[in-house]
Amino acid sequence: MFLEFDEVTLRFSGLVALKGVSLTVNEGGIFAIIGPNGAGKSTMLNCLSRIYTPQQGAIRFLGENLLRVAPDRIKACGIGRSFQNMELFSKMTVEDNLLVGYHCALPSNPFSEAVGWYKARSREREARERVQRVLESLGIASYSRQTAGNLPYGIQKKVDVGRALMGDPRLLLLDEPAAGLNELETEELGHWISDIKRAMKTTVVMIEHDMNLVMSISDRIAVLDFGELIAVGTPVEIRQDERVIRAYLGQEA
Numbered sequence: 001m002f003l004e005f006d007e008v009t010l011r012f013s014g015l016v017a018l019k020g021v022s023l024t025v026n027e028g029g030i031f032a033i034i035g036p037n038g039a040g041k042s043t044m045l046n047c048l049s050r051i052y053t054p055q056q057g058a059i060r061f062l063g064e065n066l067l068r069v070a071p072d073r074i075k076a077c078g079i080g081r082s083f084q085n086m087e088l089f090s091k092m093t094v095e096d097n098l099l100v101g102y103h104c105a106l107p108s109n110p111f112s113e114a115v116g117w118y119k120a121r122s123r124e125r126e127a128r129e130r131v132q133r134v135l136e137s138l139g140i141a142s143y144s145r146q147t148a149g150n151l152p153y154g155i156q157k158k159v160d161v162g163r164a165l166m167g168d169p170r171l172l173l174l175d176e177p178a179a180g181l182n183e184l185e186t187e188e189l190g191h192w193i194s195d196i197k198r199a200m201k202t203t204v205v206m207i208e209h210d211m212n213l214v215m216s217i218s219d220r221i222a223v224l225d226f227g228e229l230i231a232v233g234t235p236v237e238i239r240q241d242e243r244v245i246r247a248y249l250g251q252e253a
């Protein structure tokens with residue numbers, strides 16, 4: 001099994017943010033998590049990236065219980081994450097922002113650190129080549145030497161995703177990637193998320209409020225309502241699900 005939530009419950013004092021959520025995600029697709037405000041979507045993503053620890057249940061990624069993995073080992077496990085409020089190093093170049101992502105993903109090993117100059121140089125070259133590949137795959141290679149903080153918002157979002165891709169993740173978590181983008185930028189975003197899936201063979205789990213985007217690119221969708229998983233299915237199944245229409249999509253109809 002690629003990724004599995006098994007009866008995950010998380011409480012914040014009296015509030016149950018996730019109520020025994022169980023679901024599976026297959027490798028190779030785009031899996032969206034949707035639901036009204038406060039439904040528990042970010043909490044799910046934060047459990048996956050080990051920012052929060054549920055009180056009950058297990059989250060298995062490639063057979064390993066992630067809840068036993070230290071938060072700083074998540075990247076090394078093959079999970080990359082973008083953030084809704086991007087935390088780019090605004091005064092650094094795009095290239096250097098991605099290099100930071102790469103070095104964070106490398107397993108630290110005191111022996112290899114000590115091998116010295118030659119290894120360090122070849123690692124550096126390897127890292128810069130990877131930066132170029134990732135930037136090209138996102139269509140932003142021409143911004144490589146520019147200062148991140150000066151770039152348009154849509155490009156900064158791509159830089160943030162590029163950073164998450166530097167560790168060559170098998171699972172990429174996207175937190176509201178379309179937030180703050182206009183209609184055209186959102187459409188373009190849909191194309192490149194699909195490209196990432198194809199070209200980099202990365203499975204994508206994303207939280208998103210933009211229903212057009214969710215319905216057009218997702219292979220499967222999970223719907224949360226008040227911390228409860230109320231439906232999982234293909235976009236066609238989700239559109240027709242009575243509980244979903246009542247809880248969420250109905251609000252927009």
Ligand SMILES: Nc1ncnc2c1ncn2[C@@H]1O[C@H](COP(=O)(O)OP(=O)(O)OP(=O)(O)O)[C@@H](O)[C@H]1O
Nearest residue numbers: 012015016017035036037038039040041042043044
């Ligand atoms: N750190 C926290 N401490 C206390 N309560 C929290 C915390 N984080 C989230 N919550 C609460 O847990 C519930 C689920 O929140 P969560 O952010 O996961 O929802 P969401 O579906 O991502 O909402 P949105 O779409 O508005 O981002 C909400 O009632 C929220 O107020």
